Amino acid sequence: xxxAVCVKAVPDAAGGRxxxxxxxxxxxxxxLAISDFDTYxxxxxxxxxxxxxxxxxxxxxxxxxxxxDALRKALAMGADRAVLVTDSALEGADALGTARALxxxxxxxxxxxxxxxxxSADGLGACLWAAVADRLRLPVVSQVSExxxxxxxxxxxxxxxxxxxxxRAPLPxxxxxxxxxxxxxxxxxxxxxxxxxxxxxxxxxDDVGGAAESGTSVVELSPPPPRGEARKLEDxxxxxxxxxxxxxxxxxx
Amino acid sequence: MSVRPSDFPPPWSPSDAVAQPTDPxxxxxxxxxxxxxAGPAGLAxxxxxxxxxxxxxxxxxxxxxxxxxxxxxxxxxxxxxxSGAVVNPRGLQRLFKGRKRIDELPFYxxxxxxxxxxxxxxxxxxIPTPPTMANHRNxxxxxSQLGRFLAxxxxxxxVTILPETSAERLLVDGGRVVGVRTGDRGRGRSGEELSNxxxxxxxxxxxxxxxxxxQGHLTGAAFEQFGLRGENPQVWALAVKExxxxxxxxxxxxxxxxxxxxxxxxxxEFGGSFIYPMGDDMVTIGMVVGLDYRDAELSVHDLLQxxxxxxxxxxxxxxxxxxxxxxxxxxxxGFVALPKRFHAPGLLLCGDGVGLVNVPALKGIHYAIExxxxxxxxxxxxxxxxxxxxxxxxxxxxALRDSFVWRDLREVRNMRQAFGxxxxxxxxxxxxxxxxxxxxxxxxxxxxxxxxxxxxxxxxAESYPAADGQLVFDKLSSxxxxxxxxxxxxxxxxxxxxxxxxxxAEMWSRMCPAQVYEVxxxxxxxxxQLKLAPSNCVQCGAITAKGGRLTPPxxxxxxxxxxx
Ligand SMILES: Cc1cc2nc3c(=O)[nH]c(=O)nc-3n(C[C@H](O)[C@H](O)[C@H](O)COP(=O)(O)OP(=O)(O)OC[C@H]3O[C@@H](n4cnc5c(N)ncnc54)[C@H](O)[C@@H]3O)c2cc1C
Ligand code: SF4
Numbered sequence: 001x002x003x004a005v006c007v008k009a010v011p012d013a014a015g016g017r018x019x020x021x022x023x024x025x026x027x028x029x030x031x032l033a034i035s036d037f038d039t040y041x042x043x044x045x046x047x048x049x050x051x052x053x054x055x056x057x058x059x060x061x062x063x064x065x066x067x068x069d070a071l072r073k074a075l076a077m078g079a080d081r082a083v084l085v086t087d088s089a090l091e092g093a094d095a096l097g098t099a100r101a102l103x104x105x106x107x108x109x110x111x112x113x114x115x116x117x118x119x120s121a122d123g124l125g126a127c128l129w130a131a132v133a134d135r136l137r138l139p140v141v142s143q144v145s146e147x148x149x150x151x152x153x154x155x156x157x158x159x160x161x162x163x164x165x166x167x168r169a170p171l172p173x174x175x176x177x178x179x180x181x182x183x184x185x186x187x188x189x190x191x192x193x194x195x196x197x198x199x200x201x202x203x204x205x206d207d208v209g210g211a212a213e214s215g216t217s218v219v220e221l222s223p224p225p226p227r228g229e230a231r232k233l234e235d236x237x238x239x240x241x242x243x244x245x246x247x248x249x250x251x252x253x
Numbered sequence: 254m255s256v257r258p259s260d261f262p263p264p265w266s267p268s269d270a271v272a273q274p275t276d277p278x279x280x281x282x283x284x285x286x287x288x289x290x291a292g293p294a295g296l297a298x299x300x301x302x303x304x305x306x307x308x309x310x311x312x313x314x315x316x317x318x319x320x321x322x323x324x325x326x327x328x329x330x331x332x333x334x335x336s337g338a339v340v341n342p343r344g345l346q347r348l349f350k351g352r353k354r355i356d357e358l359p360f361y362x363x364x365x366x367x368x369x370x371x372x373x374x375x376x377x378x379x380i381p382t383p384p385t386m387a388n389h390r391n392x393x394x395x396x397s398q399l400g401r402f403l404a405x406x407x408x409x410x411x412v413t414i415l416p417e418t419s420a421e422r423l424l425v426d427g428g429r430v431v432g433v434r435t436g437d438r439g440r441g442r443s444g445e446e447l448s449n450x451x452x453x454x455x456x457x458x459x460x461x462x463x464x465x466x467x468q469g470h471l472t473g474a475a476f477e478q479f480g481l482r483g484e485n486p487q488v489w490a491l492a493v494k495e496x497x498x499x500x501x502x503x504x505x506x507x508x509x510x511x512x513x514x515x516x517x518x519x520x521x522e523f524g525g526s527f528i529y530p531m532g533d534d535m536v537t538i539g540m541v542v543g544l545d546y547r548d549a550e551l552s553v554h555d556l557l558q559x560x561x562x563x564x565x566x567x568x569x570x571x572x573x574x575x576x577x578x579x580x581x582x583x584x585x586x587g588f589v590a591l592p593k594r595f596h597a598p599g600l601l602l603c604g605d606g607v608g609l610v611n612v613p614a615l616k617g618i619h620y621a622i623e624x625x626x627x628x629x630x631x632x633x634x635x636x637x638x639x640x641x642x643x644x645x646x647x648x649x650x651x652a653l654r655d656s657f658v659w660r661d662l663r664e665v666r667n668m669r670q671a672f673g674x675x676x677x678x679x680x681x682x683x684x685x686x687x688x689x690x691x692x693x694x695x696x697x698x699x700x701x702x703x704x705x706x707x708x709x710x711x712x713x714a715e716s717y718p719a720a721d722g723q724l725v726f727d728k729l730s731s732x733x734x735x736x737x738x739x740x741x742x743x744x745x746x747x748x749x750x751x752x753x754x755x756x757x758a759e760m761w762s763r764m765c766p767a768q769v770y771e772v773x774x775x776x777x778x779x780x781x782q783l784k785l786a787p788s789n790c791v792q793c794g795a796i797t798a799k800g801g802r803l804t805p806p807x808x809x810x811x812x813x814x815x816x817x
Contacts, residue, residue: 012328028742031329031401093448134715186451189282192415193319 001149003045004111005133006102007038008076009067010122022216025092026122032063037117039077039184041177045115046078046185048149058109062090062101068200075195076187082198083109083113087205099131100239104208106136113154117175118143126176138238141167142176182197204228256754258800259704265748265802270474272434274421276455276464284413285316286632287432287458287537289420289471291325292334293396293602293618294462296403297348298632303410304352305633312636313411320499321412323404324435326419330404330811332736333792335494335579335817336396336618337527337539339364339388339506343657344622359402359486360392366505370565372512377565388506395496395530395537397814417809423471423600425478430599433471434458434497436806444744459630460646462601464625466584468722468794469606470805479597481549485590487608489582489798490524491786493553493766495734496531496816500572503530509566513559513716514542520708521545526560526570527615535576535816542613543585544703544798548571549710551759554580557719558725562718570724578726578734579817580766580793583617586610586700587664595653596646601628609658611666619660626651703798708756714763728768733790736813737767739806741788749801752776757800758783765798767791770810 009032034042046121046177049055059074061067062085073084093101097133100158106114114136118125126142133140145164146157149171158165159178205211231246233239247253274281286302288295302321306313313320327518349358367388370377404414414495421436432455439450463472476482510525524542533536540557560566584590586608595602603609603624610617615817631649635642653659720727726734747769749761758781761805762770767789773782790803791812797803 012815146271183447183449185449186417188451189415189435189454189456192283192418193322193413196413 001048001052001113002109002111003048003055003057003113003115004106004109005038005041005045005057005059005074005079005115006106006128007042007059007061007071007117008035008120008122009033009061009070010035010120019221020193021221023092024221025148027049029041032134034070034073035117035121037119037179039074039117039180041115041117042074042079043182043184044147047182048113048147053192054074054247058083058111060102060105060109062084062086062093062098062105064091065202068202071200072195073187075198075200076192077185080094082200083203084201085203085205085208087211089205090209092214093212094216095125095128097212099128099135100212102128103132104125105203106132108208112171113149114138114172114174116174118176118178123210129174129176138172138174139169140174140176143178144175145178145180147175147177148182151229155245159208161189255707255709256756257705257707257761258757259702259748261753261757261800263748263750263802266805267474267477268338268470269750270422270471271425271478273426274424274431274455274457275434280392280454280457283317283319283789284322284453284456285320286322287785288321288323288462288464289325289433290466290604290606291330291400291414291416292464292466292604292621293344293403294332294466294606294625295323295462296400296407297344297622297628298462298464298603299407299412300348300403300410301626301629302633303407303412304631308412310637314635315768322416322458323412324420324456325416326415326805326808327416327811329399330414332395332416332813333813334396334400334579335810335814336527337537337615338394338399338527338618339393339394339616340394340399341390341616341619343627344619348622348626350618352376355392358392359398360394361502361693362393364388364391364393364506367507368507370507370509372509372563372565372590374512375510375564377563384797393506393531395531395816397817403767407423411448412555419805419808420465421453421472421805423461423474423478425456430475430597432461436805436808438809440744441687442742442744451471459599460601460635460642462603462625462632463606464604464621464628467606468582468803469798470515470608470803472602472683474565475597475600476592476601479559479600481594481595481597481602483590483592485586486702487584487586487590488543488545488700488703489794490540490541490543490585491553491580491764491766491793492539493557493580493584494537494578494817495557495575496535496537497570498534498576499536499570503528503569504537505530509560513556513564519709520711521546521672522551523548528566531816532581536573536811537817538566541583543796544582544707547706547709548713549708549756550712550714550763552717552766554712554731554762554766555714556730558718558720559716561724565579565622567724571754575726575734577736577814578731579812579814580791580795582794582798583615584610585612587612588662589701591662595650596631598643598646599648601631601649603690608686610664611661611665613781621660623656623658627656652747704800708760710756718779723728728766729789732767732791735767735791735809737789737791738813739788739790739810741786743788743807743810745785745787746804747785747787747790747796747801748804749785749796751782751785752780753783754779755781761796761799761801764795766793766795
């Protein structure tokens with residue numbers, strides 16, 4: 001079985017993410033790291049390969065050429081190959097443009113299963129998997145917290161607000177996993193050392209069917225409103241009362 | 254009776270950090286040369302080895318599939334690097350001789366002007382800069398950025414860098430260092446294996462170079478194991494610093510002394526501050542205080558906050574925004590606290606780990622780089638036919654003693670004699686030199702352990718300004734600004750006694766810049782329970798100087814500095 005995992009290299013959160021007012025885009029000049037949510041998808045793919053005792057896991061991404069360093073983490077965890085679509089023509093692509101590029105790369109791969117994390121750690125869009133599935137004309141199941149694959153179909157337990165849906169879909173299919181599905185492994189030292197030598201391929205926009213016009217553009221940016229006045233209570237035994245008083249005073253209860 | 258931190262030693266012994274190899278031979282990871290620590294020392298060693306491999310591929314071929322590996326406990330190279338930094342380019346120039354020009358290095362630019370200020374609460378008096386402190390021809394840099402740059406250079410030369418990997422034990426077999434064991438990952442709070450548990454590995458190497466920086470975990474163990482300790486104990490200062498985006502450029506390098514530190518001898522408050530421009534739109538500001546201080550209420554974090562409220566300092570930061578924060582210790586023992594030897598069988602030691610810091614000038618980066626370069630050359634010599642490994646490694650000691658590092662450190666040893674430690678920032682003290690000379694008897698070159706200073710208590714904490722989230726910050730928001738995202742369900746990595754006199758618990762909780770310690774319930778017998786929040790720790794090392802023991806937590810933990 002061949003599993004493709006779509007991952008995104010995002011600015012490392014530690015330094016704090018920053019929007020660049022000039023380009024109205026996220027500042028991507030710093031270190032890039034593979035989005036945390038995507039490591040769950042990588043882990044799930046590795047588990048499926050291990051359970052099957054055969055198969056291939058390929059990570060697919062679109063981003064600046066530096067993103068390959070971030071993809072190496074997935075290779076260190078155990079993925080077999082990395083494919084990066086990178087092209088200045090794709091810079092600033094919105095969800096639609098990104099979906100086109102990824103779908104183009106995935107078409108070449110012809111995987112049995114395409115996995116996504118639930119959302120990117122920077123854009124928090126949680127929609128790319130749907131757009132990609134749509135382009136590929138494949139079934140899509142999102143928010144999957146338990147996944148079994150066998151006999152040409154998959155069964156996913158889907159976390160919803162009210163409980164769980166269990167959904168079966170024929171393969172090939174697209175699945176977005178939730179961060180409750182597993183605990184991603186740490187790359188082993190041998191894995192990290194071996195990652196560099198694994199196949200790493202880059203594709204241009206032309207390789208994946210050309211760059212798409214973005215359907216959206218960012219019109220304006222504004223910082224979130226200030227949090228307003230906060231009051232800190234030391235609990236000397238009367239904090240509960242004080243909180244109730246505060247809520248009453250603000251007419252919140 | 255007054256309390257000394259050293260009366261409450263941590264439940265830890267250096268032998269905990271030494272072991273024999275345990276992995277079966279076929280599972281062991283074999284590398285040629287192993288370097289612990291991706292700081293300037295370790296990366297200079299890696300780069301030099303890379304250059305030698307390039308020059309002599311045939312010999313390099315004998316080193317196996319991974320000829321040179323560097324272990325780094327931080328998330329990435331640079332994540333745990335913090336310095337001033339005004340860099341003397343000498344070390345880098347020698348390392349990159351004929352390969353790179355200065356303008357190809359990631360510097361913010363040369364130092365154009367500098368001032369040394371003596372502060373009182375509301376005034377600032379400029380004093381002449383003594384020649385030993387002169388910084389023209391030096392360059393301002395962020396060590397974290399420089400480290401990332403050097404790591405890329407090293408990788409380009411075929412070096413393997415392994416971040417998120419702590420070296421936890423020194424592997425010793427038959428009296429010889431044979432490599433290190435890396436730490437486990439994925440353990441729970443009480444040490445249990447979590448579902449993603451990944452055990453550490455033995456890494457075997459023909460030579461291990463320890464470049465762990467200040468408070469080196471394995472370095473300390475090696476000192477004991479091989480009897481390397483010098484005559485005087487090492488002493489440290491704690492530095493806390495911030496990086497600011499500022500509205501107007503700062504045109505010079507500034508050092509201050511005096512306020513908010515106190516002059517009385519009984520306080521033993523030695524130190525000062527540095528304020529360096531990083532290009533036109535950033536400034537870094539840091540406070541450095543010797544850890545032989547005595548006041549249980551002293552907090553370097555809060556002294557830095559207080560310093561920023563000085564009218565002269567506030568003016569520099571006005572309209573700006575703090576973008577990063579961090580803390581780290583600096584070995585300050587200088588020449589008299591150097592170890593007896595810098596090598597042992599299979600082992601070479603360099604950088605801050607062995608205390609190569611010029612205290613009056615607050616500089617160690619160029620010494621770290623030079624010592625790393627020399628260590629690499631000695632390691633490489635073990636490949637020469639007809640030279641025994643022992644002879645080859647011994648050439649490192651000889652080369653170091655023959656280098657500018659040694660000459661510089663020996664030259665300033667008298668400075669320390671004359672002033673007591675920590676007066677460097679003020680180097681300053683050229684003017685004050687005459688005034689104070691008599692107070693420090695010549696010949697007094699001994700150091701006393703920081704943890705041996707008995708504690709006193711003043712009401713110093715009352716003057717710490719309250720956090721406003723603009724200019725003045727509390728410790729928790731500072732920890733956040735260090736990028737620390739440590740998983741908080743991992744085992745406690747701090748060894749410390751938790752039932753101690755109230756004064757000691759208070760000293761620890763004030764001292765720690767990252768709010769790891771909290772004074773808990775009183776036991777009714779004069780002692781209290783010490784409570785810990787280890788995931789806040791930014792691994793500054795102060796606790797090791799002052800009565801506890803920092804051990805490396807799970808690889809990848811701790812701060813994620815990018816601009817320090
Ligand atoms: C606030 C401050 C200001 C300073 N200002 C200046 C200045 O202006 N100019 C100057 O020249 N010097 C300055 N110094 C001193 C200078 O920063 C040091 O001398 C220099 O960084 C030492 O380099 P190093 O490579 O020995 O150690 P470090 O820079 O400390 O690097 C050691 C590296 O090893 C890693 N490591 C340690 N132990 C392990 C382990 N067991 N496993 C894996 N990894 C490990 C650490 O994470 C770290 O990345 C300053 C220091 C401080 C704290
Ligand atoms: S607990 Fe960590 S941050 Fe606090 S003093 Fe100790 S080493 Fe420094």
